[in-house]
Amino acid sequence: MARIVMKFGGTSMAGTERIRGVAARVKREIDAGNEVAVVVSAMAGETDRLVGFCREASPLADAREYDVVVAAGEQITAGLLAITLQGAGVKARSWLGWQLPIHTSAAHSVARIEGVDTEHVLAAMAAGEVAVVPGFQGLSDAGRVTTLGRGGSDTSAVALAAALKADRCDIYTDVDGVYTTDPRIVPRARKLARITYEEMLELASVGAKVLQTRSVELAMKEKVRVQVLSSFSDAPGTLVVDEDEDMERELIAGVAYDRNEAKVTLVGVPDVPGVVAAIFGPLAEANINVDMIVQNIAKGEGSTDVTFTVPRTQLPLSLDVLEKARGTIQFAKVLSDAAVAKISVVGVGMKSHAGVAVTMFKALADRGINIQAITTSEIKVSVLISEEYVELAVRVLHTAYGLDAAA
Numbered sequence: 001m002a003r004i005v006m007k008f009g010g011t012s013m014a015g016t017e018r019i020r021g022v023a024a025r026v027k028r029e030i031d032a033g034n035e036v037a038v039v040v041s042a043m044a045g046e047t048d049r050l051v052g053f054c055r056e057a058s059p060l061a062d063a064r065e066y067d068v069v070v071a072a073g074e075q076i077t078a079g080l081l082a083i084t085l086q087g088a089g090v091k092a093r094s095w096l097g098w099q100l101p102i103h104t105s106a107a108h109s110v111a112r113i114e115g116v117d118t119e120h121v122l123a124a125m126a127a128g129e130v131a132v133v134p135g136f137q138g139l140s141d142a143g144r145v146t147t148l149g150r151g152g153s154d155t156s157a158v159a160l161a162a163a164l165k166a167d168r169c170d171i172y173t174d175v176d177g178v179y180t181t182d183p184r185i186v187p188r189a190r191k192l193a194r195i196t197y198e199e200m201l202e203l204a205s206v207g208a209k210v211l212q213t214r215s216v217e218l219a220m221k222e223k224v225r226v227q228v229l230s231s232f233s234d235a236p237g238t239l240v241v242d243e244d245e246d247m248e249r250e251l252i253a254g255v256a257y258d259r260n261e262a263k264v265t266l267v268g269v270p271d272v273p274g275v276v277a278a279i280f281g282p283l284a285e286a287n288i289n290v291d292m293i294v295q296n297i298a299k300g301e302g303s304t305d306v307t308f309t310v311p312r313t314q315l316p317l318s319l320d321v322l323e324k325a326r327g328t329i330q331f332a333k334v335l336s337d338a339a340v341a342k343i344s345v346v347g348v349g350m351k352s353h354a355g356v357a358v359t360m361f362k363a364l365a366d367r368g369i370n371i372q373a374i375t376t377s378e379i380k381v382s383v384l385i386s387e388e389y390v391e392l393a394v395r396v397l398h399t400a401y402g403l404d405a406a407a
Contacts, residue, residue, distance in 0.1 A: 002167040003035040003125070007135065007157035010044035011174045012231035013077045016084075022231065023084040025172070026130060030090055037121065037131040037164060039157040040081055042073025047136075047150070063108035067137075067147045070109075071097070074134030074153065082132045092130040095121060097137035097145065102156070104138035104146045111138055111146035113155065113218075116163035125164075133160060154215035162222035169219070169226045170237075171211065176230035177238035178203075178210050180403040181255040185394050188404040192253065193236070196243045199253040199346050202380045206344040208256045216240070243348055251349035251356070252401040257390050258342045261291070262315040263372065265307040266322070268332025272302075275329065279306060282325045288314050291342070292373040292384055303332070307373060309384060312338050340372065341390045344382040345397060357381045363400035369393055 006029070008022050022038075029036050042050075050070045054061045078094040085092035100121060104111035121131045135153025138146045148155055154171060161169035178200065179189040195203075197220035204213040210228055219226050219240065229237035269275055276295070283290055288310055296305040310318045315338055322334055350356045360381055364371060369392065373384040385393055398404060 001033045001035065003164060004029055005037045005039060005157055005161040005164065005166045005169045007039040007153060007169065007171045008041065008231060009153070009171075009173050010041045010046070012172050013040055013042070013081070014044040016080070018231070019077070019080055019084050022081060022172075023088050023090070025231075026081075026085060027088055027090050030128070030130065035125040037125060037133060037160060037166070038081065039133050039135045039153060039160060040074060040077045041135055041153040042077055046073040046076075064144050067108050067145050071134070071137040071145050071147050074136050078132045078134040082130075085130055085132070090130055091128055092132055093124070094132045094134070096134060097156075098139040098143075100133070102133075102138035102159070104140055104148070106140040106142060106144070106146065108140075108144070109147055110149045111140070112214075113138060113148070113159045116159055118160075118163045122164065148214075151212035152214070154212040155218060158215045158218045158222070158224050158226065161224045162218065166224070169224050170229055171215075171226060172229050172231040173210065174231065175210060175228070176233055176235040177228050178208075178240075178254070180253070181394055181398050182257070185391050186398045186404070189398065190403060190405045192238050194239045194241055195253055196348050197240060198243060198379055199348055200240050202344070202346040202377070203254055203256045206256045206258055206342060206346070206380070206382060208254070211240070250347060251353055252345050252347035252403060254346055255394055255397045255401070255403070256344045256346065257394055258344075259387060259390065260312045261309050261340050261342050261384065262312040262318075263307060263309050263337040263340050263384065264315070264318060264322070265305055265335040266329065266331040266333075267305050267335060268303045269306050270302065270330050271304045276306070278325065278329045279322075280308075282321050283310070283318060286317060286321045288318050288321065292375045292382070294373050309340070309342070309373065339387045340384050341387045342382050342384055343390070343393045343397065344380055345401065346380045348379050350379050350381075359400055360397060363396050364393060367392060367396050369396075 054066050082092045082094045103115040135156035140146050177191040181189045183189045201216040226240040227237050291309045294307045369389045371383045375382045
């Protein structure tokens, strides 16, 4: 007998027929003698609808009341799944975030989970009852409903699995696993049987949409074994595990891309100590996430240029913040380009193999794709290129690293 947390996303819960399909999968685990808790997302599109209501009510809605509204989507699907399971002869009940409770910080709409009380849920599961928990929501110390940010249900599932000491956290999506790249761009992309936490975290952080970044961080920290599966087929999925378990790891696990990038260049920045802090301090205070940073060699007149990237959605705010800080930074002018994208290759095999970056640079150069910026980590190399070359770059690199499936 195993203890399993099953998480189902919005497409899996989109309507009563799909909820019946979810209930059938849950019943299969119960019939196999397993203890099961289920975490559900809102129906596909429902959270956007609720967010729209909040914006119509007030462009500057109280974040605490905003959370009350947008948390309702998961509450509905939790109740509907419990009802459907009961109709199928399975003991089940819903446990809302405030009923467990799932303790979070008070950062409304972007709260972080601080702990999960599991005493009553464990007792119910031991008695054969399925616990159905709405994802994305929790409770602050002030007794207010909180939400975790978009995609937060994955994090809810991993946190619950860690608290329950579950054997596995199965995350059901509209894809049947983690692929070496986006199959819509590269039809010969391969599904991975296993991938390490580190690789999955890097892929998630640079554009892969299979798992939410915070959920992977938490899984790695708590050593929760995560399995990515499809809600619509019984195909084997991908297991996300510790590096020590992944005995047959490859040099490169995958190629990811992110179109949500914008490049900013400050021209004529004084080449003096403290100027970098003057640039990035105000951006940090505005909660703008800066990614790639390149500082050019100082010019003869004692100035330099600084280039960096920000999320494309935050470009207008970034430019406004920099303009307000012009007197302190003393740059000559600011240039921006939203028509860029980030391409990344990821693999734990980089730790012990040389030449990974060279392969990337040569493959792109051979196709005339110019690299505008570069960042690296122990298991990742990312480059910034013109957005028009995204799909070509992904295909070229996928082939260059030998990731194409056999024809």
